[in-house]
Amino acid sequence: MSQATLEAITEDLHRSRSATLLPALEAGLNTEQIQAFSHDDGPCLVLAGAGSGKTTVLTRRVARLLARGTDPQRIFVATFTKKAAEEMGSRLAALLGEGGEAIVEKMWIGTFHSHCLRILKFEWAHLFGKAGYFQLADENWQIRVAKAILGDKDWMARGLPSPPFGLNVAYDPKGALSAVSAVKNRGFQVEEAEAAFRAHEPLWADPSIQILAKFWRCYEQAKQAKFDILAKKPSRRLDFDDLLIEALKLLQEQPAIRQKYQQFFQYLCIDETQDTSSVQWEIARLLSAAHSNIFIVGDVGQAVYGFRGCSPEATVGQFGAAYPSGTVIRLPTNYRSTATIVRVANELIECSGIDAKYRLEMASVHPEGEPLSQHEHEHADAEALFVAESLKQIQETGAALRDCVVLFRTNAYSRALEEAFVKNGVPYVLQGAMGFYARREVRDLVAFLQLSVERDSPAADEAVKRVLNVPSKSFGKPTHFLGGAFIAALETQAALKNQSLYKTLATGQFKTWQGLAAKDFRDMVRDIALAGDSAEARLRKARDMGYDDWLLREEGHVEDEGNSRLDNLEELCTAAAAFPTPLDFVAFVAAQNKPIGEEEAGDAVEMMTIHRAKGLEWPVVFVVGFAFGMLPHHRSLRWLDEEKTQLAGDSIEEERRLAYVAITRAKERVYLSWPLQHQTRALTRSPFLKEMPSLPEMEAAPLGTVSKEASS
Ligand code: ATP
Numbered sequence: 063m064s065q066a067t068l069e070a071i072t073e074d075l076h077r078s079r080s081a082t083l084l085p086a087l088e089a090g091l092n093t094e095q096i097q098a099f100s101h102d103d104g105p106c107l108v109l110a111g112a113g114s115g116k117t118t119v120l121t122r123r124v125a126r127l128l129a130r131g132t133d134p135q136r137i138f139v140a141t142f143t144k145k146a147a148e149e150m151g152s153r154l155a156a157l158l159g160e161g162g163e164a165i166v167e168k169m170w171i172g173t174f175h176s177h178c179l180r181i182l183k184f185e186w187a188h189l190f191g192k193a194g195y196f197q198l199a200d201e202n203w204q205i206r207v208a209k210a211i212l213g214d215k216d217w218m219a220r221g222l223p224s225p226p227f228g229l230n231v232a233y234d235p236k237g238a239l240s241a242v243s244a245v246k247n248r249g250f251q252v253e254e255a256e257a258a259f260r261a262h263e264p265l266w267a268d269p270s271i272q273i274l275a276k277f278w279r280c281y282e283q284a285k286q287a288k289f290d291i292l293a294k295k296p297s298r299r300l301d302f303d304d305l306l307i308e309a310l311k312l313l314q315e316q317p318a319i320r321q322k323y324q325q326f327f328q329y330l331c332i333d334e335t336q337d338t339s340s341v342q343w344e345i346a347r348l349l350s351a352a353h354s355n356i357f358i359v360g361d362v363g364q365a366v367y368g369f370r371g372c373s374p375e376a377t378v379g380q381f382g383a384a385y386p387s388g389t390v391i392r393l394p395t396n397y398r399s400t401a402t403i404v405r406v407a408n409e410l411i412e413c414s415g416i417d418a419k420y421r422l423e424m425a426s427v428h429p430e431g432e433p434l435s436q437h438e439h440e441h442a443d444a445e446a447l448f449v450a451e452s453l454k455q456i457q458e459t460g461a462a463l464r465d466c467v468v469l470f471r472t473n474a475y476s477r478a479l480e481e482a483f484v485k486n487g488v489p490y491v492l493q494g495a496m497g498f499y500a501r502r503e504v505r506d507l508v509a510f511l512q513l514s515v516e517r518d519s520p521a522a523d524e525a526v527k528r529v530l531n532v533p534s535k536s537f538g539k540p541t542h543f544l545g546g547a548f549i550a551a552l553e554t555q556a557a558l559k560n561q562s563l564y565k566t567l568a569t570g571q572f573k574t575w576q577g578l579a580a581k582d583f584r585d586m587v588r589d590i591a592l593a594g595d596s597a598e599a600r601l602r603k604a605r606d607m608g609y610d611d612w613l614l615r616e617e618g619h620v621e622d623e624g625n626s627r628l629d630n631l632e633e634l635c636t637a638a639a640a641f642p643t644p645l646d647f648v649a650f651v652a653a654q655n656k657p658i659g660e661e662e663a664g665d666a667v668e669m670m671t672i673h674r675a676k677g678l679e680w681p682v683v684f685v686v687g688f689a690f691g692m693l694p695h696h697r698s699l700r701w702l703d704e705e706k707t708q709l710a711g712d713s714i715e716e717e718r719r720l721a722y723v724a725i726t727r728a729k730e731r732v733y734l735s736w737p738l739q740h741q742t743r744a745l746t747r748s749p750f751l752k753e754m755p756s757l758p759e760m761e762a763a764p765l766g767t768v769s770k771e772a773s774s
């Protein structure tokens with residue numbers, strides 16, 4: 063078939079497709095949505111509250127462009143997560159009908175990171191040949207390098223020389239990496255940042271800033287190792303931030319490449335634009351420079367990634383500056399939630415004082431619905447039980463659990479919920495995190511507890527294997543790292559003698575230093591056992607003996623989105639406190655450790671952090687931990703005085719937006735619940751409750767379960 067015939071057939075296809083598709087794509091959209099949907103060329107910003115159809119309009123507009131014959135390869139769509147990209151791809155394929163999947167496959171739908179990776183791989187190979195090869199510096203690699211750079215206190219304690227770059231500070235590799243990442247995401251390179259720090263004397267006088275700058279330089283050097291001798295190839299590494307930074311540099315510095323992509327991409331579309339970083343925004347602006355067909359949708363009220371260097375002004379504000387005559391469309395109507403939920407959400411986000419030019423109050427199309435309810439509990443276990451029982455009741459009415467979600471601020475909060483769900487037979491799927499009792503640090507401590515009560519069983523053997531080298535360098539006192547080969551030898555000797563690993567540690571034939579290290583380990587287990595008759599006391603002893611310090615050094619203090627592994631340990635101690643003996647608790651944990659996988663769960667309730675729920679929706683939403691200390695989270699708060707009486711107003715802004723994201727995930731029903739005590743911390747009601755006058759006042763200090771329903 064000649065090229066001309068092929069093109070003619072393709073055109074015919076497009077014509078017939080668009081004749082039937084276009085009216086279908088437009089069906090049901092309101093006036094403003096149609097305006098956005100049919101926006102042709104030129105820059106366009108769609109600003110609208112939650113659930114107003116931003117993602118819907120963006121998806122349908124892309125389908126419209128395709129139906130009109132735009133080459134799928136020439137449409138660039140950036141979503142916030144890989145999952146969102148997959149969902150948009152399958153929605154598009156469904157909208158396009160027959161052959162839709164093949165079309166979607168050709169498109170650029172993905173995160174900025176995945177698009178940049180694709181561009182860099184291709185262009186660097188062409189520009190630099192073999193020297194353009196690079197590997198991703200994944201998290202494991204980053205942490206390994208960060209530890210080497212920061213130096214290792216334990217290393218020195220054992221009389222070993224300081225590692226090559228050793229800065230010899232008490233280190234927190236994740237903390238250093240994420241500080242560097244936040245600055246990089248604001249578009250600074252190390253030299254620029256250092257110059258900026260130097261220019262600000264009080265800042266530069268701060269040793270931790272100087273150490274960070276030094277750390278950053280060393281880290282960048284480590285990624286530049288030119289040749290991997292073993293692999294016999296160039297081995298440059300790029301971390302996730304570098305993917306964006308290097309792609310931007312490429313576009314800025316190579317006019318031919320820049321022009322090629324500018325000509326190539328006819329249309330750019332960005333979802334969740336309020337959380338694109340300034341580097342991402344710059345990439346998008348450059349890529350769209352030839353046609354200026356940039357279509358971005360977002361809600362300033364849902365910006366929740368400030369810690370990654372994203373700020374709504376970076377995109378929404380800059381849009382106006384970059385395209386003074388660009389089209390701005392506001393979608394006024396929320397289609398997701400009942401009028402009752404929309405009213406309360408409006409009240410909450412109104413308190414953010416976001417400039418009216420950035421956001422509109424949402425109207426609702428749905429009638430009033432079930433009132434939002436508030437449930438106060440004495441402690442988190444009671445709250446979890448309430449959620450489990452409510453889910454059971456919902457199930458009894460014939461509704462599906464998959465229509466429900468439980469949202470929390472940080473993953474440590476899942477512990478009580480998981481226990482209550484297991485106990486009450488509520489199938490659940492935890493998204494984005496391991497089940498609580500499967501988390502590494504939780505399993506480590508439970509292994510120590512196991513050995514403190516019982517040492518001669520298969521379970522005890524597993525515990526020995528798990529924690530003999532944990533912490534890997536020193537624990538309490540400078541001890542020896544026995545390593546994996548030792549465990550193999552230990553197992554062989556134990557099998558020969560037909561005895562437990564623990565016993566073999568005392569009686570086996572080892573080198574002197576190994577014997578000493580084994581004794582250290584046994585002493586530690588003994589000390590933990592002597593800490594008291596309660597599981598909690600023993601767990602706390604293990605933590606005090608150095609586990610917490612080790613974990614901080616290995617894993618850092620706080621991860622993205624405010625999750626912390628130490629919170630998990632505190633949660634574990636809280637759980638243990640409810641059991642009469644360590645043995646009871648060990649047995650309980652063994653029974654918990656069968657999280658229900660997604661496939662086997664069938665109909666199950668989902669659980670996840672609020673961050674993860676962005677863009678998604680469910681008929682029923684439980685927002686748990688709606689308390690001061692959890693939402694807003696205590697770690698996000700900045701106090702103006704040492705006594706912690708005055709809160710810096712802006713420190714709860716992002717937390718309020720999180721609360722708004724959480725509430726607006728619901729189509730029909732919202733349950734707000736909180737405990738008055740979480741772990742060892744006393745909590746009070748979230749100040750956000752007061753910001754929603756449509757929720758009724760609750761009595762002053764109720765105990766137990768108090769439920770109040772908002773009158774609508
Ligand atoms: P978020 O801010 O949470 O990302 P969004 O603005 O992207 O939300 P969508 O997810 O696109 O909103 O839409 C929310 C819900 O409203 C979806 O269930 C969608 O199908 C529905 N919806 C959007 N527009 C309409 C419409 N015109 N008629 C009926 N339903 C609609």
Ligand code: MG
Nearest residue numbers: 116117118677
């Ligand atoms: Mg959306």
